[in-house]
Amino acid sequence: MVSIKEVAERCGVSVATVSKALNGHRDIGESTRERVRKAAAEMGYTPNSAARSLKTNRSYNIGVLFVDETQRGLTHEYFSTVLESFKVESEKRGYDITFINRNIGGKATSYLEHCLYRRMDGVVVASVDFNDPQVIELVNSKLPIVTIDHIFNNRTAIISDNIRGVRDLVTYLYKKGHRRIAFIHGENTAVTENRLTSFYKTCSELGIEVPDSYVKEARYHDAAATARCTVELLALARRPTCIMFPDDFSYIGGMNVILEAGLSIPDDISVVGYDGIWLSQILSPRLTTLKQDTSALGRAAAEQLVNQIERPRTTLPERIIIPGKLLEGRSVRQL
Template sequence: MVNIKEVAERAGVSPSTVSRALSGRVAVSPETKEKVMRAVRELNYQPNALAKGLKEGRSRTIGLIIPNVRNLVFPAAIKGITDVAKKYGYTVILCNTDEDIETEKAYVDNLRKRLVDGLIFSTATAASTHILELKEQGFPVVLMIRHLEDKVDAVIVDNFRGGYEATKFLIERGYRRIAFVNGTLELDLYRQRFAGYQAALAEAGIAYNEDLVVHGTRDWEDGYRAILTILERGQRPDAVFAASDPKALGVIKALKAKGLRVPDDIAVMGYDNLDMSELMDPPLTTMAQPFYEVGQRAAERLIKLINSKRKNKPVVERLPAQLLVRSSVDYGLAGQVIATGK
């Protein structure tokens, strides 16, 4: 590998002059800079980013820690992060934890040894004390999709409003026995969607029925089992609100297996607007989450924290979900997007 001394010899200048010419922060004559750049091209010199980072205290890298790389909510958010990082000259290192907190802590230690400038987490739970410790140490940290109350900077979706608007939409279409297939209540985002569901029912004067609710589902197979559980309880909903699109897929598959039609017998609504939701049979009415924008805002916030010279009060930004109407709910405006949360 070519080093800076070899470039200096080829250009006929000192190594410190090469360093100044490449940094762009110290003026050198145009003639000298051209000699250095010609030597760099001829020798295909690649500056040592790690050495530069050690000298400047910056590596221009960001660590991104997610809980499940197979979860389809993440590709758009990752694209948003990498687009912003590229714009500002940062590289993103992606780490997948599989929801294992010890794996996550090991990644954090490793990334800090590699001098990353900041971290974006989408893994926050009540057990994430290590994230709070990073914040207390003044290390730049931003959460996305999940958050830790108002203790750490975060970019999330307004899940209470999203759950409320989804349920309200179903009620306005004439549905009254609305089942709810939810994720784990250990995550605030599912607690908020559930609270929104309950609030819309209460506002409409519809009594809450716990037999129409199943918590703790993770994927489409759990969604499949959840609606069967509700039916086995002797309940017959006229609509199902699933707290994610994969859960809604499982619900639709189970209803079809029971010989029930969607939406003629039971309407189904999701929450995400993943790419697959439009390809379902029937296409899924859902609350569209702005994942790309979440990733963008999280990266922009992190870079702002990296460049800040003072400790700032945490900011939690809540972006609205949008109601996207398709054919899984009996409604005459299929294909329309309706803005909510304003």
């Protein structure tokens, strides 16, 4: 079995440099890192995880807390792409990921107990009921924690810029001549609060009146709930000229209702989505939407969590805001 010392001798560097190169540390040059990795691959070197854990007192295992209430799991395109980016970046830095649940071998446990049992070095919380007592217990523990799209005091949070995203969408609709804008939003979460506040604030600044009947609550990623809200909006005596949907996937429910009513998009009614998933760009007409930078969200979460794990004394909690980008499709009519 090839040792790390043999790799170091072949490359003419120290054992420490080989270790840093193979573990993705940034304090060595790119050329050295690639040379070491190439030599290790050619020699068939594989790290001894048990020895590494003993030396560093780490498991090199990161927990992922992901609970999707719509029961779509990793078919949820938004979170699946965030988590894929998180996984890739974590693995580049030498860490494996494990999904957290509430049982160990059939025995009920808390999220924190599962993390301690698996000796997880840290946890990313990507989708969950943030008011769940077990989530609060985990967040209040001594484990390094990074949350995505939710803010806890004294914890690093990676936030998609929902305030700016909704402002950009409303402003775009205003420039297209729309003044009767309805908003179907998701369930009561921090994301929804930011989007809804931004919606009302932007409309107020632009002089757009928003009747209570124009604002409906559905659920994220729930086409059936969005369809019911769309039926109610179309039944209004003074119906909106444009409907903003909570996300691109749930828009499909609204789209079907609009088409079944014999209406045309965008000639009879305009629509916009949110997320910018692949599906939104192959629909006809192509959906105007706000694309969230899922790759940047996942990558930033991994970077911040590994920094907390490896440099706990010098890493402070941060709120990192990731901007999105408006994608102009063909679903909004110029009035």
